[in-house]
Amino acid sequence: MNSNISLNFNSVDSSKISTLRAGGEIKNVICPSSVAELTVLSKYIREEGKDFLVMGALSNVLVLDGGYDGIAISTSKFKGMDINGLNVSCGSGEKLSIVIDICQKKGLSGLEKLYGIPGTIGGAVCMNCGCFDTEISSVIKKVYLFDMDKAELVEKSAKEMCFSYRKSLVQEKKFVVIGVTFEMCEKYLYDIKNTMNSVIGLRKSAQPSMPSLGSVFKRVDDISAAIFIEGAGLKGKKINNMQISNVHGNFIVNLGGGRADDYLSLMELMEKKVYEKYGIRLVREVRVEGKRA
Ligand SMILES: Cc1cc2nc3c(=O)[nH]c(=O)nc-3n(C[C@H](O)[C@H](O)[C@H](O)COP(=O)(O)OP(=O)(O)OC[C@H]3O[C@@H](n4cnc5c(N)ncnc54)[C@H](O)[C@@H]3O)c2cc1C
Structure with missing residues (x-):
């Protein structure tokens, strides 16, 4: 099955895509869209002894001006969102703020204090991003990962992710976050919207x-x-x-x-x-x- 999969790499200028609008060329960017592709890619990375970097929105990664020569795995094709009662599942390449917007319209609360953080769901999980006394880990039910060493899918609970301040298991292991399920609670739409507006106001007044x-x-x-x-x-x-x-x-x-x-x-x-x-x-x-x- 996998023999038909070819790996296509592109080069990307990080000064065009990172939130810093600076940095060098990322020479080997690949945008897998399936577990089969990740399986082939992980084998290639292991056999060639390459370094790799998983890339979300590059809102927390500085790529130096001489560029990055390893393999950069973009999560831009891990998209999609599914809402089932209080459970919200989404692909790791979705933007955190867009997910929060959609949850607000459905009256689903839990992530709104993180509104305005400019990254993807995958980056947010890896970093256990947070602000205003809330961390993303507080609403995580399950994380779906691809283990690049073992070339297999893994499912972990929030407890198994070993979250702490700006830390998660993803930083210690060769994992690619594929998707997440959040467990939200119900709230009035306007209460959620008010929180989103006030955190954006606080960001604007305190941050450049x-x-x-x-x-x-x-x-x-x-x-x-x-x-x-x-x-x-x-x-x-x-x-x-x-x-x-x-x-x-x-x-x-x-x-x-x-x-x-x-x-x-x-x-x-x-x-x-x-x-x-x-x-x-x-x-x-x-x-x-x-x-x-
Ligand atoms: C203006 C501004 C405000 C910010 N405010 C906050 C804040 O309030 N709180 C906060 O915590 N952070 C904040 N950040 C930092 C940043 O936005 C977060 O850390 C964000 O979660 C990073 O997401 P990203 O998609 O940009 O990840 P990237 O920057 O692309 O990557 C960050 C790390 O996550 C890894 N990673 C990304 N996606 C995956 C994946 N799918 N699987 C495995 N690893 C992955 C990368 O390898 C890297 O180690 C802010 C940044 C900016 C520019």
Whole structure:
């Protein structure tokens, strides 16, 4: 059956697709649409000894200017959504905010505080994304994964996913999230809509509107890394067209035509200065891939 499947790779310019609007070429992008294709792909990756990266909306991944040479597995074809009572199932390539919009129209509550996070369902699960005291893991019932090492489908409960702050089992294992089932609860449509509007308002007032990858570093003992970055005098610091935001010290923004390598240099500066001033080792939330130009 699998012998008929050929693997088609394309190259994609990350500065055209990442939310940072910066970065180099991702040389071998493949968009599988079935488990059979993933099976063939996993065999190829194992036999060729290639590195791989699963790619959602690239709202949390910095691809350096020299580009990424491994295999980039795009989830753009894992689409679709099915609602069965309080259970909402969707493909990992669906956009989180679109799923929340649809749930709101059906009076299904649980994800609305995450409205405005610009990634896919797969990226959200991998990162256990969250805000305003809610994490995506709180409404997850089942996650459907493809194990790239064993070339098999796996189904895991939220407990088995070992979720914690911005962490999940997906970060430890060679898993591709294919889809998810959420267990929601019922609420009035306008209550859900009000929450969505208020979280968007809070985001607009507290976060920069320029291209970014969201928070650069994780919280430190429940304190925003911005406190330490700003305390180290780095707010507004620029390297060429990348800048530590004047609005929020834990964001690096692209002022226009900025380079991913400069983003990384700013990250390294933040790590160095915060360590020198506070003795704190910041932990990266943004994943860095590829090589400098
Ligand atoms: C303006 C802005 C605001 C943000 N606000 C928040 C916030 O409030 N809270 C928050 O938690 N994050 C926030 N983020 C960060 C980011 O949007 C989230 O981490 C998001 O969940 C990443 O999804 P993505 O599809 O873009 O993933 P990507 O950036 O493409 O990938 C992120 C990680 O997930 C992995 N991954 C992606 N898809 C899959 C899959 N299907 N299977 C296995 N692994 C996969 C990637 O390999 C990578 O390790 C923000 C980002 C921006 C730009």
